[in-house]
Amino acid sequence: MTPIDLTVNGERRTVPVGDDDLLLDVLRELGHTSVREGCGVGACGACTVLADGHSVSSCLARAVRYDGVAITTADGLPTDDDVVEEFVAARAMQCGYCIPGFVLMGHELLAENPDATAAEIDAHLEGNICRCGTYLEIRTALQNVVARRRHDDMARRRHDDMAKESA
Amino acid sequence: MTATLHRPRDLGAALDLLADAGDPMVYGGGTAVQILLKQGVLFASDLVDIAGVPGLADLAATPGGLRAGTMVTLRRMETDPLVQDRAPLLAQVYGRVANPRVRNTASVGGNIAHGDYRLDPPTALLVLDARIELSSSAGPRHVPIREFFTGFQETAVRRGEMVTAIDVPTQPLGGAAFTKLSSLAANDWPAASAAVLVTASATGGREVRIGLGALAPTPVYVAVPVPADASADDAVDAALAAAEPLIDPLPDVRGGVAHKRRLGRVAVADATRAAWADTPRDTPREEVPDDRRLTLRRLRRRH
């Protein structure tokens, strides 16, 4: 067993892992059961986590590789997370099993590309399977995040401008 | 069977392991190796994890193009401004591999060392005439990508060697396009893919370079000269005539030989037509000054 330094959702801890241990199993044992196996071959996205902000299929990732890396799981997102809020509002879930993976893919995309179009959203989600067929709601939810952040940004800028003027 | 994992901290140690272990395999991004392990079809005795070897994930400009270390991720090849600028076709093709999670993890070296005939990146590397750096404890050697794929799931990588870098020449002026056709679900492996690059040739004509994926036991390459004033239809006919002898598909659940052959023709035709249409009449040869070349190339970017 090798001790690795893993920061999960901002909480840093030392975790002993075996060479063959998968990040998926290590995270689930730490209680992060939002990370789930669906196919075991990186093709469905149910086991998605963010590693230093980049999406990873944890079912194909050896935990020893993630020494010193910051991991984000869906269950560790802030309580007022805007992507979560918009998924809830758009009813972007049926059985819900795959949804945390979609939420994290959405986070990665919008961090890189805040103005993502519908086509860019689709391209980023092409490797995530929702067998219940909730794709249209999921796309809508992410489009709504784009609009919401744009709106919040403009409001913030207006507020800053007004603050400057009054100063 | 569990393979022993080694985590060398420098290249020398990694190459020594490859030289000395019983049946070693390089563990790069790990996506393909993990799948093979899970399917019980990986028979390596030792896995040499090269993530801790410094320098292997460097991506840098070179006088003639760019150099990607073996551990550069596919996603970085897709998104890095250097690749988008010097080899936009390559960036586009890397962006079509599997899905973003695989691209975040898989490495450029592992991708080609895997030797899968269906991979997207080799099609672009072939038309761009990339050069593969292979290293062993005896030192490095270089193999043109066009000689790299030697047979079904076989490459020029010898025992004790590993891919350490890929050198890619700056994309020549002219149009370029990539067509990937799946025969089942849209995000499936391709049943046929083609990268096409149209360049100005020394004789004043043009050369249509074609890299094919999923259409033969290995990725394959061919180039054909076409007069600059040829029509798009003529260019497509010439490309098809050149490509057809290379098309030798393997039948599987994605289609039989005849079907993949048909799709191969469509991929070649569509990519050639798009690349030809995107090649300006006055495409100059390579000797133009760097600044002008950059301006022109941006016109050729398609994202």
Add this chain to the structure above:
Amino acid sequence: MTVDSHSGVSAVGTDGGAVGERWARVDARAKVRGELRYAADEALRSCLDVVVTRSTRPHAVIESIDATRATQVDGVVDVVTGAELHAILGDAIFTGPAFADQPCLAVGKVRYVGEPVAAVIARGHAAARAGAEEVAVDYRELEPIHDVDAAVLGAPFVHDELRPSVVFGDLAHLHGIRDTNVNYEYVLRHGEPAAPPPGSTTVQHEFWCPPTHHVPIELPFTAAWRDGERLEILSTTQTPSYVRQSVADLLGIPLGKVRVRSAPLGGSFGAKMYDRLEPLAAALAWTRRTAVRIAVTREEAFLLTTRHGAAVTGSMTADADGTIVAADADVRYDTGAYADVGPRITAKSGMVASGPYKIAQAHVRSRCVYTNKPSAGPFRGFGVPQVTWSHESLVDELARVRGEDPAAFRRRNLLREGDVSVVGTPMHSADFVGCLDAVTAALDWDSPIERPTGRYRRGRGVAVGIKAVLTPTISNAVLQLNQDASATLLISTVDMGQGSDTIMAQIAAESLCLPEGSVRVVTADTDVTPYDTITAGSRSTYHSGNAVRKAADAMRDKLIDIAAARFGVPATDVKLTGDGLVSTQTQETASIPELLHGHFGARGTTLTSEAEFRTQWQPYDKQTGRSPQVTEHWFAGAAAAQLTVDTMTGRVHVEHLAIAGDVGRAINPALVEQQLTGAAVMGLGHALFDQMVFDEGQIVNGTLLDYQLPSIHDVPDKITPIVVENPHRTGPYGAKGVGETTIIPLAPAIANAVRDAVGIRFTRLPLTSERILDALSEEDS
């Protein structure tokens, strides 16, 4: 998405503010954040892991099993074979919902590649897996049979004799029959066969639907352990009540000694029901006196159950006036090595194999056939999509051959309210015409579309579907009202994404005028929640919903009685409103908490009500296959598609898909739309690429790298789900179920649109690019 309510809705006395509302799913936020706990997420007592060694032969006698090397693997505790379990459990080891033919570990013979042969019990999954690879099995090969039509004809036989289960009395006559692979045959005879009238038109085709897999993204999981002389099971199952009985029978222990818990399911679609991992887990936990856990991989999940491949030879005749006068269907369902519920599917689908049309003469022969493949069982649609593929292709072709608009032709021949179907049961709350009109209107059917003549060809197609609800069945509900006016609902319906927990909360809240969020639905647990036949076949909204409504109405009556006593008025003068109990006579009011505190004189109490709901049928006549009440109610749906075909690549691109279902009454329109849409997306996969491919009994594409599922790139540009409402006279607030309605007509709607676009009739699913290009080039030559 576009949404509109099509038919007029008669209000069935709803003023409780819950029914018809778009309440959020009760677990919406937990699902998005990944905090909802599925079965494998629960913290359990320490369990040993089980991995099975699987047969590498499609049909063979097990000569010997050598577990020596397996037991030497570090961590392996025990290796168990079918012979050992058979010695302990006897023939009870053979289980199944219709036929008791499937052992949890092969006994004597293997019948498909992938059948469990030995179970390795170990500390840790990796050790169990390593052990399973070391079990050596010596086989004597038998000739396998892979093709369903070859299996109909005769030897080799998959089973020596038929073993119908004791559950269904009407199968008893099949017991002990030998030398056949046909384990069940349903025949429908309606009307007198006659020569086609002058000027009539007949179309006839051979159709094929391949086997497919459900692929719920949550993998199957079962844990089992002994608790003294009781057995406890936690499992991914749609059928906890069934599993309890099945396991009790398997172990020969009283039903009351078995506790089965389910959990929210990460999708199922029929995959996680009846006997899956539970018999093996139960047998090992019970006989080895240990706690075990079975978590299968995706590759193993493909071997657990499949959707029946089906061949249909069908014909349809219309007279000179365009009235359908005759229909014929010969259906062969490939049920694989074990019958599972295949015989039930064979009958239920056979009775609708000629479609929702008024037809003077119909003949159906529907057979369930063993082959050496993984067992086929229930899958969203219960065999009906396979026969709908036939009748909706035939009726479409008949219209086209006659030169008639396919929608108009159907409209003239469709069954209407009160009409009696060929099976003898009348129609009610099944508005086929309304569904057809809704989807064609959404596509602006009567306006011509642009039809390019180059590489891309555009076309439109439509199809309708009919299915009967599972009958007879029973549902129970227990409702507990707490002193704060919150309620706890005990039912054994399993929420697997269809949203039943939300629907049932709304039905309970409606009677009691409770607000959103006040009704908690308890997850199925046979120690706690009452019997429910199964969560399947779109039956829950109607059956469990009726039980819940009755329980809630009883609770309301209790409250009114208590209030009447408090107010000193007759019960008829008391109303329950959102503000509590009100006397219409004195205007006196009391909130529910006030009422309960006052009446019971205690700080807390629980008021309990319970109800049962049952449906009855009249078994179909053995000779004619007909019955005046073969089902409690019918599902009616329609789909219409506009698409393009790329004649160079053979790819189909769906531009607009409209789907409609008559749901009686939508308890929650938002959830209904999601079911309509989700079933359509799944059906689109079946239409275009989704199939299991076998080679000599071996699955060729049994991983998600190869098996094809619709991704976000495969969904249509636009989907229009349309809720059609013709309230059912005995549905809760008029409601019926909806989970399967739109998967049924989906594939033929797509194929009919392809026919419209390129002029070719496809009879084999799926419509892969290869199949389309092959047909186009044949057309050319």
